[in-house]
Amino acid sequence: MPEISEKVVLESVVLEKSHENEEMYLKAIYLLEELGLRPVHAIDVAKLLKISLPSCVEMLNKLDKKKFISYNGRNGIQFKGKGKKLAEKIIRNFRLTELLFRDILKLDFEDDSVCRFEHVVTDKIAIALRKVLNNPKKCPHGKNIPVY
Ligand SMILES: [Zn+2]
Known part of the structure; x- marks a missing residue:
């Protein structure tokens, strides 16, 4: 079918x-x-x-x-509570992905693909990213990475 x-x-x-x-x-x-x-x-x-x-x-x-x-x-x-929490996770994923692109993949962290990549980052992946990136506090733009 x-x-x-x-x-x-x-x-x-x-x-x-x-x-x-x-x-x-x-x-x-x-x-x-x-x-x-x-x-x-x-x-x-x-x-x-x-x-x-x-x-x-x-x-x-x-x-x-x-x-x-x-x-x-x-x-x-x-x-609202759950909206804020979700937004913080999206921003966390976004900023960890920027660092992944810059520091590990050596790719342009301002590329559109960062924006697509962030949506597939789960909590599990975020924990792994944090570890591999040495627990970063700031993104390449100097903005805070929400802690989750
Ligand atoms: Zn940034």
């Missing part, structure tokens, strides 16, 4: 993409807060991710429903 398996593959790709997409939003909110923006508003996230405001608002409402953040137009975006 090639048709069915093709469809399943397609769907899982879409699922994975939407999951990555959620992670990109949480990452964006985290980075904006780190820059001192409080509260972060939808327009800030839309600008950073280079997407339209309506699709940004749609995703923020989705993340609100899933209790990762609380969001409304007037008060902007606030992390």
Whole structure:
């Protein structure tokens, strides 16, 4: 049944993409807060991710429903516990991956592939990365690596 398996593959790709997409939003909110923006508003996230405001608002409402953040137009975006934790893990993965690229793989750590790589880093991989990288505290840009 090639048709069915093709469809399943397609769907899982879409699922994975939407999951990555959620992670990109949480990452964006985290980075904006780190820059001192409080509260972060939808327009800030839309600008950073280079997407339209309506699709940004749609995703923020989705993340609100899933209790990762609380969001409304007037008060902007606030992390909830599990959203903050997930964002910290994404940032951890992102920054450990930057160091992996720079120090071990000798690759450009500002390459787009860092951004794709970070999504496949599990807790187990993060622990191994930390070890191999000598327990780094800062990324190549001098930003803190969240501890998890
Ligand atoms: Zn960095």
